Amino acid sequence: MLTDLAVYVGLLLVTLGAIFDLVAAIGLLRLPDFYTRLHAGTIGAIGGASLPLAGAALVALGLEELGDTRLAIAGGCVITSITILMVSPVASHALARAAYKSREAVPEVILRDALREDQQ
């Protein structure tokens, strides 16, 4: 019962991840400038990679016929998921910061530039 629930919740998370990936792909194609596209890419990394990996861990835990191997698979999935969750936002932050500071990408869609206000 509980194992069935784990499998179904896991499959739901994997499906959600696929939807996030689709949204991210559309965003990368349609959004106008570097920073908004970076936002879309991060959606793909967190919603489209970290979330389905957690789902895969649940699915593996639910498949009892795998024996002890399922624990190893689930452990690997959880570790990778947490690592992506931790690293991906920081990578986006570092990219955005570097692009802004080097003036390589000029923000086009912007309401208020707090960084420039700080510098002035």
Added chain:
Amino acid sequence: MRLDEVVLVYFMFLAALSTLATVLERDVLKAIVKSSLQSLALAMTLVVLQAPELVLVYLPIGVGAYTVIFVTALGRMPRHEARKESRGLLAVAAFTLALLSLALLSAILLLDITGGAPAEEVKELGGRYLSIAYNSTAREWWSGESRVVVSILWDYRGADTLFEITVLSLAIIVSIASFGLFKTWVKPGIEAELSLLSKVSVKMVSALTIVVSLALLLAEHVPGGGFQSGVTMAIAPAILIAAFSGLYFERLGFREWRLATGLILGLAGLMIVALAPVALGGAALQNQAKPWTGFEGFSIDLIVIHVKTSIKLYDILEAVVVASGFSLAFLLLAAPREVLAAIRRRVRSQ
């Protein structure tokens, strides 16, 4: 001793001698030539040991690519002879290496390397392979290749090799990018320091990397597990050096001589594990007990340490060697470009 063993010992001796000659050579160009001779000799030992797929990798990289890269690099800089003060460590390393190689060689010469294994059983195994995988009348398991290792390379290792090369190329691209070799990307007058968020996350990821590498080392008992673990562990110093500096890594306690000592001790440990069965009446590199030798197999039972195979010991020592060796290489690569440029200017003006 059989003829192939004599040839094997000859090439191993040549490899050890050319290693010693390479390390003690003062002229860089001659050292490169001697180093490629060493690669050639080791490739020949692999030929004798019937491992053609390793030769396929070893010859083009060890003899070809390394030599070309080194000679090209040398051609672009003024002849720069090694200074005297850095030779102490090298001499110690060379002496240890030569001593260990001589120990292994003398063990092979004095004691039988094969441990007197009955040759008929090996032939029977080969015959079984040929009757199944090289049987032209019943082709269900046909491999089209009479040499076992080559058929494995062609049938199974092709995709494996492709992915390995992909991963390696990716790692090279990432290293070049993170070590800032494309410095022209940064425009002058722009602050190039990382934010606090990035710094803290680099530290967290490096700690996580070490945990993962230890898990790889202790959970997997496969040949090559030690190498995987060591390479993974070496990622931690690589990202620390790339994000902060070589000085930062040194201040954590990882000084050059300590990493070099780790490298040498790990190599010595590997040699001891390889030769320990000889001292106990077995053959070199022997793992489990065999009916025709007196060695009873690896079995270490300390309070919490239970080791039943030599693979685990090889893995742990190999991880030490690979991790300290790569860390040392990253630390040496991390010398600031300004310092290197200053050295180059000074040498040119002389």
